[in-house]
Structure formats: C-alpha cells, structure tokens
Amino acid sequence: MKLIVLDRDGVINRDSDAFVKSVEEWIPIPGSIEAIAQLSKAGWKVAVATNQSGIARGLFNGETLEAMHDKLRQLVNGQGGRVDLIVHCAHGPDDGCDCRKPSPGLFRQIAQHYAMNDLTGIPVVGDSLRDLTAGLALGCTPYLVKTGKGERTLQKPLPEGTQVFSDLAAVVQHLLQD
Ligand SMILES: O=P(O)(O)OC[C@@H](O)[C@H]1O[C@@H](OP(=O)(O)O)[C@@H](O)[C@@H](O)[C@@H]1O
Ligand SMILES: [Mg+2]
Ligand SMILES: [Zn+2]
Numbered sequence: 001m002k003l004i005v006l007d008r009d010g011v012i013n014r015d016s017d018a019f020v021k022s023v024e025e026w027i028p029i030p031g032s033i034e035a036i037a038q039l040s041k042a043g044w045k046v047a048v049a050t051n052q053s054g055i056a057r058g059l060f061n062g063e064t065l066e067a068m069h070d071k072l073r074q075l076v077n078g079q080g081g082r083v084d085l086i087v088h089c090a091h092g093p094d095d096g097c098d099c100r101k102p103s104p105g106l107f108r109q110i111a112q113h114y115a116m117n118d119l120t121g122i123p124v125v126g127d128s129l130r131d132l133t134a135g136l137a138l139g140c141t142p143y144l145v146k147t148g149k150g151e152r153t154l155q156k157p158l159p160e161g162t163q164v165f166s167d168l169a170a171v172v173q174h175l176l177q178d
Contacts, residue, residue: 002043003122004175005110005135007101008050008086010127010148011168012036012072019054026068028075029147031169037081039172045114047085048072049106049124049134056092065090085113102130104137111138125171132159143171 009015014027036046048069054060065088073083087106089099099105111119124135127148136142142162144150154164165171 001045001114001116001122003045003047003110003114003119004039005047005049005107005119005122005124005140006036006168007124007126007128007131008048008072010150011125011131011145012048015127015148019057019059020068021054021060022064023067023071026071028072029167031167033072033075034079035169035172036076036083037079038176040076040081040084042176044175045084046076046082047110047113048083048087049101049110049131050086050088051101051130052088052090053092053100055090056095062090085110087113101128102133102137104134107134107138107140123171123175125168127153129153129156129158132162145171 006012009020012032020026040046052065069086076083087109091097091100107119118139120139122140123143124140125143126132127145127150132142136159142159144162144164145167147167
C-alpha cells in the first residue's frame with residue numbers, strides 16, 4: 001500500500017517552541033499542502049501522527065485541535081487531495097502513555113487502521129528524532145526534513161538509513177520520481 005506517515009508541527013505547518021495553540025497559529029509550511037495533495041492524487045494514503053501535549057498542558061483543547069485539523073483537511077481538499085487519517089497523543093510527558101512519540105502507539109493505531117501487521121517500508125517524515133524512532137518501531141523508513149526542529153535534530157546522531165531533505169515537498173518529489 002502506498003501509505004506515508006507525516007509528523008505535523010514542523011513538517012506540515014510551522015512549529016513554535018511556544019506550541020501551536022490556535023487555528024490562527026496553524027500556518028502551513030510553503031509547499032506542504034501542495035505536496036500532500038500531489039501524493040494523494042498519485043494514489044498515496046496520507047496519515048498524520050502528532051504529539052499534542054499542549055492539551056495536557058491546558059494550552060488548548062480537543063475542539064481547537066480538531067479545528068486545526070479541519071483547516072488542514074480543507075486546504076488539502078482545495079488542492080484536490082485528501083488527508084486520510086490523523087492520530088494524536090494528547091498526553092503530557094509524565095503521563096506514561098504508549099502513544100506519545102517516541103513511543104510507538106500512534107503508529108500501531110495507524111497499522112491497525114489499515115489492517116496491517118506493521119509499517120515495514122512505509123515512509124515516516126519528521127522534524128524530530130522521536131518521530132523517526134516511533135515509526136522505526138513499526139518498520140517505517142525514516143525521512144528527516146530540515147524545517148521545524150529539523151536543523152536541531154540534524155546535530156544529533158540519526159537512525160541508520162535516515163534520508164534528509166530540505167522540506168516535505170522535496171521528500172514528495174523524491175518519492176514520486178520512482
Ligand atoms: O511535531 P508534532 O509531534 O506534530 O507536535 C509537536 C508539538 O506538540 C509540540 O511538542 C512539544 O514537545 P513536548 O510535547 O513539550 O515534548 C514542543 O516541541 C513544541 O514546540 C511543539 O509545538
Ligand atoms: Mg514535529
Ligand atoms: Zn499519549
């Protein structure tokens with residue numbers, strides 16, 4: 001199955017060290033909406049897996065998060081594409097859940113949604129090490145982008161086989177060239 005798993009903040013939209021707390025603060029990274037639409041028009045299923053500890057921290061609520069995701073879906077639909085699935089972890093760092101990346105829970109949810117035992121060979125695109133670690137636990141192929149926290153992540157040792165691209169649009173261009 002042509003399936004890809006995207007991190008959200010710092011890959012699809014601008015990230016902020018102060019968290020992305022509202023629809024107004026949710027601003028697409030140039031080229032990302034078009035890249036997602038291009039993938040889905042080429043027959044790919046696009047899933048998003050995102051940590052949203054801002055909910056546990058009381059910075060925003062589930063309704064606001066859903067409004068951000070409606071904005072994402074509408075923008076992609078407007079380009080003729082579709083975001084197929086969005087899963088998120090609303091917990092905080094001390095909640096001990098299994099879905100906060102780098103834990104694999106969100107990726108297990110994605111595999112289950114598509115009736116797959118694992119995600120072997122499925123690209124995971126992130127700006128943080130934890131995005132790649134979580135995906136690798138289910139067999140994903142790791143891609144790091146330099147947007148968001150990507151430049152900082154590049155300063156650390158990367159999982160073997162990680163491919164680095166400037167942004168999501170460059171990853172998509174690479175994936176669609178084959
Ligand atoms: O990149 P994804 O997973 O889509 O979302 C990351 C966000 O939930 C936030 O995650 C926080 O990490 P902590 O939750 O405080 O460790 C911080 O890194 C924030 O800057 C960032 O906006
Ligand atoms: Mg991120
Ligand atoms: Zn969680």
